[in-house]
């Protein structure tokens with residue numbers, strides 16, 4: 198079938214919306230008509246080759262839409278179901294078997310290889326194949342082919358156009374706080390970087406009962422929103438030393454840090470802000486080879502720890518519907534993070550996300566035939 202898709206052809210370059218051919222779903226695949234898709238910083242990082250993702254490629258990995266057709270072997274969803282598409286995984290490696298699919302031994306192959314595990318792509322133009330299957334979906338398009346492992350059925354009465362970011366950025370932030378750091382009642386937390394991932398963590402920490410939530414950023418507008426969404430304190434790190442301020446607020450440091458920037462100097466500040474036995478969770482998409490330096494004595498003698506976290510370690514089939522229920526109950530207002538753009542303005546959506554002008558860009562497909 199003919200589709201429209203935004204094709205990435207070069208580093209730091211605009212995507213081009215092109216008419217492409219999408220193959221019918223295979224027996225184990227699902228065809229989804231996109232309603233909207235979020236823009237994640239990982240899309241930008243892959244455009245710019247933070248990992249060696251092949252180009253030309255259709256990126257996009259926060260798709261929300263409606264199932265249009267299913268392969269003969271698919272039983273998880275049916276045509277007409279409202280769905281979001283999340284990260285893909287193999288389903289049979291030791292981590293997948295242990296319900297830890299965000300650490301699938303072949304996470305790269307299933308999400309970043311630019312094609313299916315057999316090397317094929319469902320997308321092509323007259324000149325030949327275009328790389329696809331990014332995060333098992335390539336959702337910067339009017340239609341996607343995805344898989345039972347990465348499709349999540351969602352309730353019909355939720356606003357579908359909002360839901361894509363739950364599949365990556367929002368579940369990364371909320372999952373880190375709820376599933377991994379397991380922040381409890383009375384806990385103290387510092388969130389470094391109050392973008393969409395950090396603020397998803399702030400909302401989750403509020404839900405979990407944290408009583409001191411400190412947001413750190415360079416952008417005053419974001420810090421204003423951070424307070425509205427649950428921060429008890431904010432620090433603009435361009436004018437204040439965040440480590441010193443956190444010590445003033447807490448006395449001995451925070452129980453938890455949630456570091457979303459991926460910048461080595463900020464990770465170091467987060468580690469220095471921890472109280473004894475404190476834990477720092479890190480989720481930033483740093484380029485391969487990025488190194489950090491830490492004071493080993495500070496780390497070891499006080500039982501501090503640092504923990505890498507992917508996709509909030511969430512089981513998407515359980516966690517995403519739960520976040521939607523909380524949203525519908527008014528407990529998790531992630532819609533406050535979102536700015537909509539028409540699909541044909543995807544490059545503006547990406548530029549505004551990259552510059553920090555908006556927190557979470559979502560492109561809507563309804564203006565493109």
Ligand SMILES: [Zn+2]
Pocket residue numbers: 286287288289290291292293294298300301302303
């Ligand atoms: Zn696996």
Ligand SMILES: [Zn+2]
Pocket residue numbers: 237238239240258365366
């Ligand atoms: Zn993402």
